[in-house]
Amino acid sequence: MRSLVFYIVSILVGAALFGFARWLGNDYLFFAGYTVLQFIVLATAWNILGGYCGYVNFGSAAFFAAGAYSSVALHKLAAGIDRYVPESLAGLAHTILPLPIPVLIVIGGIVAGLIGLGTGYLTLRLRGAFFAIATLALAVVLQTLIVNWDFVGGSRGAYIIRPSEVPIIGSYIQYLFLIMLVLSILAIIAARAIEQSRLGYGFATIRDDETAAEACGVPTLRLKLIATTLSGALMGMAGAPFPYYIGYLEPGSAFGLAYTVNSIAMPMIGGTTSWVGPLVGALLLGTLQQIATVTISSAVNLLIVGLLLVGFVIVAPKGIVGLVQDFMRERGPEGSEPTWRTRLATFANMRPGAR
Amino acid sequence: MTGPLLQIENVGKRFGGFVALDGINLTVAHGERVGLIGPNGSGKSTLVNCMCGTLQNETGRVMFDGRLMNGMSAHQRARRGMARSFQLPRPFVTLSVAENLRIPLLYAAHARRGHHLTHEEIENRCHELAGLVGLAAKANRLPRDLTQVEMRKLELARAVAVDPKLLIADEAMAGLSQSEVDEIVALLITMNERGVTIIMIEHIMRAVMAFSQRLVVLVTGKKIADGPPQEVVSHPEVIGAYLGQ
Ligand SMILES: Nc1ncnc2c1ncn2[C@@H]1O[C@H](COP(=O)(O)OP(=O)(O)O)[C@@H](O)[C@H]1O
Ligand SMILES: [Mg+2]
Numbered sequence: 001m002r003s004l005v006f007y008i009v010s011i012l013v014g015a016a017l018f019g020f021a022r023w024l025g026n027d028y029l030f031f032a033g034y035t036v037l038q039f040i041v042l043a044t045a046w047n048i049l050g051g052y053c054g055y056v057n058f059g060s061a062a063f064f065a066a067g068a069y070s071s072v073a074l075h076k077l078a079a080g081i082d083r084y085v086p087e088s089l090a091g092l093a094h095t096i097l098p099l100p101i102p103v104l105i106v107i108g109g110i111v112a113g114l115i116g117l118g119t120g121y122l123t124l125r126l127r128g129a130f131f132a133i134a135t136l137a138l139a140v141v142l143q144t145l146i147v148n149w150d151f152v153g154g155s156r157g158a159y160i161i162r163p164s165e166v167p168i169i170g171s172y173i174q175y176l177f178l179i180m181l182v183l184s185i186l187a188i189i190a191a192r193a194i195e196q197s198r199l200g201y202g203f204a205t206i207r208d209d210e211t212a213a214e215a216c217g218v219p220t221l222r223l224k225l226i227a228t229t230l231s232g233a234l235m236g237m238a239g240a241p242f243p244y245y246i247g248y249l250e251p252g253s254a255f256g257l258a259y260t261v262n263s264i265a266m267p268m269i270g271g272t273t274s275w276v277g278p279l280v281g282a283l284l285l286g287t288l289q290q291i292a293t294v295t296i297s298s299a300v301n302l303l304i305v306g307l308l309l310v311g312f313v314i315v316a317p318k319g320i321v322g323l324v325q326d327f328m329r330e331r332g333p334e335g336s337e338p339t340w341r342t343r344l345a346t347f348a349n350m351r352p353g354a355r
Numbered sequence: 356m357t358g359p360l361l362q363i364e365n366v367g368k369r370f371g372g373f374v375a376l377d378g379i380n381l382t383v384a385h386g387e388r389v390g391l392i393g394p395n396g397s398g399k400s401t402l403v404n405c406m407c408g409t410l411q412n413e414t415g416r417v418m419f420d421g422r423l424m425n426g427m428s429a430h431q432r433a434r435r436g437m438a439r440s441f442q443l444p445r446p447f448v449t450l451s452v453a454e455n456l457r458i459p460l461l462y463a464a465h466a467r468r469g470h471h472l473t474h475e476e477i478e479n480r481c482h483e484l485a486g487l488v489g490l491a492a493k494a495n496r497l498p499r500d501l502t503q504v505e506m507r508k509l510e511l512a513r514a515v516a517v518d519p520k521l522l523i524a525d526e527a528m529a530g531l532s533q534s535e536v537d538e539i540v541a542l543l544i545t546m547n548e549r550g551v552t553i554i555m556i557e558h559i560m561r562a563v564m565a566f567s568q569r570l571v572v573l574v575t576g577k578k579i580a581d582g583p584p585q586e587v588v589s590h591p592e593v594i595g596a597y598l599g600q
Contacts, residue, residue, distance in 0.1 A: 198461045205447050205458055211409055212445040214429035215438070217463025217517060221428075273449065 006192065010185045018178060030177040034245055036286035037180040038238050042259060043266035043278035044187040045234030049227045050264065051272030052200065054207035055127075059119070059135035060263035062142045063232045065254035066115050067108030067239030072152045072249055074099055074107065075160055101179055105240040112236020113229045115142070120228030124221055127210075143255045157250030160243040176245050180238075187234055191275040194230075203227060204273075235263070261302055262286075265309045271321025280320050358421060360385045360521055360552050361406070365415035368401055375401045377576040378415065383521070383554065388547050390567030390584065391556045394596060398576040399556050400442050403523050407439045408432045420520060433459070434466040436520035440527050442556075444510040446498035452509055453481045453494040456516045464518035480516070487542060488512045504530050511539065515546065522546065523554045528562055536562050564588075572596070 021029050042060060049055050077084055078097035085093045099107070115138075123134045147155045166175045194200045202223045205213035210220045243249040262285060270281025285308065289301040316323050361383040368376040375398045383389055393399050404410040406417055408429035417424040424432055438459070447455050460480055465471045472480070485494045488508035490501075498506060511527045524543065528536050540562050547553050557563045563570070563584070570587040572580040574596045580587045587593055 201450075201454065201458060201461055204450055204454075208447040208449055209445045211429075212441065212447065213458070215407060215409065215433055215441070216459040216513065217430050217433040217466070218458065219428075219430045219462075 003193070007189065010189060014181050014185050018181060021177070022174065027171060027173055030171075030173045032290040034173070034177045034180050035290060036283065037177070037184045038242070039262055039266060039286040040184040040279055040282040041180070041187045041238035042235055042263040043270070043282040044184075044191050044275065045231050045238065046263040047267040047272055047275075047278045048191060048194065048203075048234070049231040051267050051277065052194065052203035052207065053224065053227045055224070055227070056132045056264070057135045057231065058132045058260060058264070059139040060235055061255045061257070061259040062135075062139035063112045063115060063235035064239035064242070064259045065142065065146065065251070066112040066232075067105075067236030068242040068249060068254045069146055069152050070108045070111040070236070071104045071240045071243050072158050072160065074104060075243065076151060076153075076158065101176070101241050101244060105179070105183065105237045108240030109233040109237040112239070113233030115236075116228040116230070116232020117225060119232065120225040123228075124224065139255060139260070143251055146251045146254070153250070155251060157248055157253075158243070159248050160246075162244045162247065173245075176241055179241055183237060187237075188275055188279060190230075190234070191278070195275060199223070199226065258302060261305055262289075265305045267319075269308055269312045269319055271319030271325075274321055277319050277321045284320075359383060359418075360387075360420060362418040363402075363406065363415070364418070366402070366405055366412045366417060367414035368398075368405055368410060368412050375576050376405065376412070379573075379576075379578055381571060381578065381581070383552060385552060386547070386550060387552055388544070388566055388568045389554045390563040390570045391554055391573065392558070392560075392563060392570065393573035396575075397573045399573055400525055401576075402573065403439055403525050403554075403556070406432075406523065407437055409439075430462070433463045433517055433519075436467060436517075437523070438463075438514040438517035438519035438521070439523040440507075440510045440514040440525055442525040444503075444506040446501075446506060446509055446513075448498050451495050451497055452485060452490055452501070455498070455509060455513055456481045456484045459513060459516040459518075464516060467518050467520070484512045484516050487515070489538075504535070507531070508539075519551060521552045521554070523556070525556045526558065527555075528557060528559055537565075540566050560588075 017033075021033060042064065045063075046057060046060055049057050075098060077093075078099070081090055081093045081097060119135065119138055123131050126134055146152065152158055162172055164172055166172055169175045169178060194203070202213070202218050202220075205216065205218050206220050206223060206227075213220050239254070242254070246253065262282075266281035266285050267278040268281070269285060270279065271277030285305055288304055288308075289298075292298070292300050292304055312319060318325070359382045361381070363379055363381040366376055366379045367374070379398075379402060381402075391399055391402075401410065405412040406419075406424075408424065408427055408431070411426065419432065419437060420435060422435070447458065450458070457477060460472055460477045464480075482491065482494060485491045488511060490505060490508055490512065493501065493505065498509065501509060507527055507530065511524060514522060514524070522543075528539055531539065536559060543553055543555065543566060553566075555563065555566055557566075567584045569582065570580070570584040571578060572587060572590075572593050579596065580590050580593050
């Protein structure tokens with residue numbers, strides 16, 4: 001019941017957002033909004049592994065790029081069917097390629113999810129800083145592979161020719177915005193569902209104490225693999241439409257430091273134990289960076305993120321959610337009627353122990 | 356069910372060059388109440404860790420319920436019905452008391468009930484367990500709000516939540532008052548009467564003698580005595596080991 005209300009509210013908020021943006025009718029709004037939404041997906045994805053399980057991933061950019069480059073590869077394949085596809089299959093290839101973006105998102109998600117699974121396997125017994133360093137190494141390895149893969153443009157990068165119009169919606173950027181809006185709603189719904197499930201409790205025990213978790217029957221290694229796969233897949237899904245958004249993709253932009261830093265900073269600033277944290281963090285930091293880009297320069301973006309992160313780590317280590325929660329959790333005597341505060345806290349699935 | 360519930364044969368474990376367990380043999384029958392004692396550092400907790408899969412023994416075998424446990428992970432053993440409390444409580448610090456108790460119910464207890472517990476069964480059981488150790492009023496609190504003694508009670512309740520065939524309580528009563536010790540001993544005996552086999556590690560001799568049907572003594576990684584409690588405590592070697600401490 002609570003979930004049904006949540007789904008309806010999410011869809012209504014999404015629809016209102018899209019309707020409002022269309023009513024304003026400024027394409028720049030869609031460009032900027034797309035980036036913020038993309039960060040909501042990335043931050044939510046990072047948080048599944050980093051916030052729920054306590055494994056800090058420094059390789060977000062690699063998963064994002066894996067999604068982006070799987071789209072580029074399929075785009076190149078579509079453009080060169082007669083060169084790359086055997087004649088017997090060319091007819092079929094012409095009818096299904098180029099693939100629509102939602103399909104590319106699914107494929108990007110699968111590719112990045114598999115990379116996540118592989119990363120999980122390779123780092124199964126690494127914890128803390130060792131895990132973080134391993135994910136960083138993964139990003140370097142993957143970037144090197146892409147730079148040397150000529151089919152997707154190598155270090156030169158690849159141009160993606162996108163249609164200027166789509167049926168029904170009209171402008172292409174509005175179409176991309178809508179897709180990312182739907183994806184971010186799905187990501188949040190998924191994150192919230194995980195938190196409230198058996199899986200979410202299992203993740204929390206991994207974050208708190210793996211030895212104790214095992215003694216309670218939690219299959220920690222398997223859950224860790226599920227987390228790396230889910231988190232990676234979601235990041236890849238965020239990256240899949242990116243080549244169509246940017247128009248020209250080079251390894252430097254797909255593997256940009258901004259993705260790694262933001263996907264860590266946004267949940268940390270928002271708060272890591274509830275789906276609300278990454279959402280709030282991404283909205284705040286994403287919007288701030290968009291404003292800074294137009295008013296000052298995009299060069300200051302990472303500076304802003306870095307300063308805010310340091311500030312929050314010192315002043316409010318539990319993030320914004322933690323600050324609000326201390327206020328929400330003020331409760332009456334045991335067994336008293338729930339107030340709007342406790343209701344809201346329950347709705348947001350805010351744990352009293354959030355860090 | 357034929358054969359013993361737990362059979363440990365020649366189990367050995369080293370930490371670097373230090374021999375923590377030196378060829379331990381121990382058999383525990385279904386439904387038994389065994390006390391395990393020994394001076395600090397004699398290897399009791401290490402033996403528990405090897406039984407439960409928290410550590411893997413280097414030599415020997417651990418058989419539980421007719422199956423070889425060697426190489427099996429701790430969660431698999433927990434699901435087969437082996438539960439233990441940790442000597443130093445290890446609560447899940449971001450989860451409330453009730454949520455701590457929910458974890459084994461979600462992940463282990465269903466294995467023996469043959470079905471996943473319903474949401475309602477889990478809620479009821481959580482509160483029942485919290486009540487059993489006197490933590491009902493703090494069910495929604497975080498571990499950091501508990502006293503050391505309450506933390507031990509939570510630790511024990513969480514092991515009970517596994518719904519085990521074999522429960523191993525590793526010094527669950529340290530620091531508890533006399534009446535609390537009596538309560539926990541009574542609780543363990545009640546569980547035992549309902550069919551749970553229990554190994555109790557304890558320094559409080561009053562509790563050990565009240566509880567145990569059999570007493571096992573470990574000294575510097577070796578088993579030096581195993582038998583009826585009264586006989587074992589009057590054993591010269593056992594007296595020597597304790598007095599020499
Ligand atoms: N993880 C470990 N690494 C190194 N030494 C250990 C470890 N665990 C236990 N020991 C050592 O093994 C010996 C037995 O410890 P333990 O099993 O905890 O004893 P007990 O529970 O009987 O007090 C002690 O000397 C302890 O220092
Ligand atoms: Mg011990």
